[in-house]
Amino acid sequence: MTPSSEPRSVTPAEQATLAELGARHALWPEDAAVVTLARGGENTTFAVADCVVRINEDRDAVDREVALLRALAEATTLATPVPLVHDAALGLIAYRTLPGEPLLRRPQRRSTGLVEALTQVLAALRELPVAQQLPRDDNPNDAWHADAVENFRAAQSRFEPRQAAAVASFLSDPPPSDRGLVVPQHNDLGAEHLLADPEGALTGIIDWTDAACADPARDLGLLYRDLGSDVAFAIAAGLGGPLTDDERARIRFHARCKWLEDFRYAVDEPETRAAYLANCLWTFDHTFRDHA
Template sequence: MIPQTRALLARHLPGYEVRSLTVLGEGLDNLAYEVNGELVIRMSKDPAGRGEAIRREAELLAVVAEWSTLPVPEPVFADVEAGALAYRKLPGLPLNEHPVAQPERLAATLGGFAGRLHQTPVDRVANLVERDTYPLTSWRQDAERDYEQIVGYMPASARRLVEDFLGRTPPAEPPALRFCHNDLGAEHVLVDVEANTVTGVIDWGDAALADPVRDLALIYRDLGPEVFDLALAHDQGDWDEAGRERAVFYARCRLIEDIVYGVTTGARQYADAALAHLAWTFA
């Protein structure tokens, strides 16, 4: 897709000199390129199916920038036909690849970010994101199916914990939906490793009206219960024990999902990280 990317740059940024163009990463739906160390271009693998979603995401980012307490991508251009979105590269490195020495120092920032984001007026985003009301019973069924694929990769000591979780009744459904990033994993949190600070949040393609504890659930999965509890204290949401129970439930389902993704796609860094976090996620 590199020739297509160059053509996009020529069309939308005439006269812009391309000194370097490298592949930044690849997911199930997109390829990302870095240009001159200053731009990121995300290209959909299915432009016909994702073009309109690209337009909505560009509009959404303008709303998010008003409410976010952290830097978010600033669109430079959105090409609906090509399924491409370009934005200025944010400073920092992905937290999943560059862990900080004191992750607990990130908790206040992440909790405050999530709390402010969840206050975004629903009418500002209702036409730009989906309502994600996937039932918790279906989450558990998906986790059961996923577990069957990766049980052989699980340490024997962890299997009992996972199987005990899968045998329980899921928590009650959330009482209300809020605007969420909806995929606030460590791979989408940028950090200054030396300063031990968060520098931005990227990848808003899954943003939705959803259960707000989902954002905090991935903090639990990726950074542990201690950081989660500290973040929750700074979220300023009206959380009760039921909300915490749902957060842990989502964290466990998403961890199983990450192992499957890493094993089946060859993206072993996701599986390895999930396996490393098994103990605290299922404690």
């Protein structure tokens, strides 16, 4: 891990690895610039020419993701990253950049075919044999609620009084009960991972690193937060039939927990995370509508 003061720098060892990778597979010119897109505890992502390269210390997670992406490419019409190179020893995966801009940066997020495209991808994912082998993410709702309370406390000074009252009202309610139902899903299906063309049509879904078997309200909650309740509920109905009041409540619960998580993340570094902060401000009213 590089020092926190220089999270975007590229180490000489990383530069050498990427140069050798590009030459061996003829992926980019020898003088192609390397840009660090993200650097986390185990995961580092680079952009080189028209490729994305990610190196993960968790080799098993990379193996699972590669198998999932290859299966998705065969099962869906909407673009997902297709591995060009998979180096199991390095925990490395490389793929071409998908066309489109993240919806996170677009104020207009509705387009013809959006619900149908997302429903098709999530339905196909649930049927893939390889997806049944994804890790189980069954963090209980009590833990989600506790995290939401902590995120609210940490960022409370940044809320307007009306917003703080709405969040406090939500947190005063008990979380939904846990259930045994889990399904394969993206597990981080926010607007930052949905790509669209200039007209707003969905062009692809990226970053499948966190894919897992989890409560279906997880992905649907993020879609509720970033695209609205009508989109999320329409997709949910397309996947599982008519919605119950209980299912709607679960989707709203996860939407609000994830909103609070993103808001705290954004206000910690508002200058570098301005797009996340803008998204939180844009989505607050519909996410917390019945508590506002």
